[in-house]
Amino acid sequence: MSTLRKLKLLYRGAKMRMGIEDTLATDLPEGSCLYTDPRLPEFKARKRERLRGLLRGGPAQIEHDDVIDCLPEALRERYSIVETDNAAPAYDYDPIGLDLIARNPDGLLLDCGSGLRRIYRPQVVNLEVIRNATTDVLGVGEELPFKDNSFDAAFSLAVLEHVKDPFACARELARVLKPGGTLYCVVPFLQPFHAFPHHYYNMSHEGLANLFEGHLDIERQEIIGSGHPIFTITWILRSWSQGLTGDAKQQFLNQRVSDLILDPNDYFKEPWVAQLPPDKCFELASTTALIARKPPVA
Numbered sequence: 082m083s084t085l086r087k088l089k090l091l092y093r094g095a096k097m098r099m100g101i102e103d104t105l106a107t108d109l110p111e112g113s114c115l116y117t118d119p120r121l122p123e124f125k126a127r128k129r130e131r132l133r134g135l136l137r138g139g140p141a142q143i144e145h146d147d148v149i150d151c152l153p154e155a156l157r158e159r160y161s162i163v164e165t166d167n168a169a170p171a172y173d174y175d176p177i178g179l180d181l182i183a184r185n186p187d188g189l190l191l192d193c194g195s196g197l198r199r200i201y202r203p204q205v206v207n208l209e210v211i212r213n214a215t216t217d218v219l220g221v222g223e224e225l226p227f228k229d230n231s232f233d234a235a236f237s238l239a240v241l242e243h244v245k246d247p248f249a250c251a252r253e254l255a256r257v258l259k260p261g262g263t264l265y266c267v268v269p270f271l272q273p274f275h276a277f278p279h280h281y282y283n284m285s286h287e288g289l290a291n292l293f294e295g296h297l298d299i300e301r302q303e304i305i306g307s308g309h310p311i312f313t314i315t316w317i318l319r320s321w322s323q324g325l326t327g328d329a330k331q332q333f334l335n336q337r338v339s340d341l342i343l344d345p346n347d348y349f350k351e352p353w354v355a356q357l358p359p360d361k362c363f364e365l366a367s368t369t370a371l372i373a374r375k376p377p378v379a
Contacts, residue, residue: 112203116171116214122147124201128217131189132206135231136218142226148212151226152219160221160245162210165278171199171215174236175305181234181265188233193222193254194240206232222250227257234258237266242282247292255296264297267305271313273320274364317365321353324361329353 114120125147132149136142141153152162174182182190188204195207198215208225209216220226222237223246235254241247254264269283284292286302293299322333333353348354363369 135227148216150219171197173199185233191232191235193237225253230259231257234263241268243277251292329356
């Protein structure tokens with residue numbers, strides 16, 4: 082199963098848990114449209130008018146009919162940005178995000194690493210490293226192209242695991258927030274490898290707090306519906322089973338919970354452990370190891 086399919090299943094479950102319903106076109110907030118709406122270019126042009134005064138500018142900034150490109154080749158190389166078709170599907174925000182948008186009806190909110198948004202909103206600036214229908218600005222989180230104190234709020238939702246320097250991203254998010262502005266950030270902790278197209282870091286709640294301490298006052302940390310441990314268990318078990326075939330797969334599916342909580346060293350001779358292919362081992366690994374050598378002096 083592809084990473085995209087996995088995330089669709091996770092999101093479907095999260096919506097059911099949190100009571101999120103898909104917004105109908107007739108229920109859209111004023112000034113908003115679905116990403117498939119033929120009026121989308123008109124809506125994007127209006128937003129660009131608001132954006133121009135917030136951008137740092139410079140020769141690297143190029144404005145197109147559909148997007149403002151602040152991602153020159155030098156930045157692409159520095160942060161390993163590549164074109165990819167493996168992008169997150171078109172979803173809307175969860176209740177926390179929707180509440181933050183509702184509390185800033187006339188402000189501007191930055192969605193840093195927005196992906197493709199199902200609903201295009203006039204007050205949300207969608208920044209991405211890849212061009213899609215709802216992208217407003219092409220740029221990287223480590224070097225945001227906006228002036229200081231530009232946004233009333235900011236989102237970073239399941240993004241920081243995919244950036245090369247999450248500490249730089251944290252500093253930049255704090256820089257572009259207005260005094261009193263709010264950040265809503267979600268990161269994975271116990272999630273398998275999922276690349277868009279890269280996946281560098283997972284972090285605990287303490288690691289997440291450490292990114293922003295000294296830059297922002299942390300009001301609270303919590304586990305949202307889509308972050309419940311049940312998502313970890315189902316993702317890992319489902320993906321593990323999909324990496325197996327034949328008798329090994331059936332043996333794995335026949336295991337009971339009580340069969341799976343013994344000493345891990347007791348399982349290495351089981352076919353459903355021994356036959357798990359290397360790519361699945363990397364995806365679901367408890368740890369990964371690296372051995373490196375410092376080059377000799379020239």
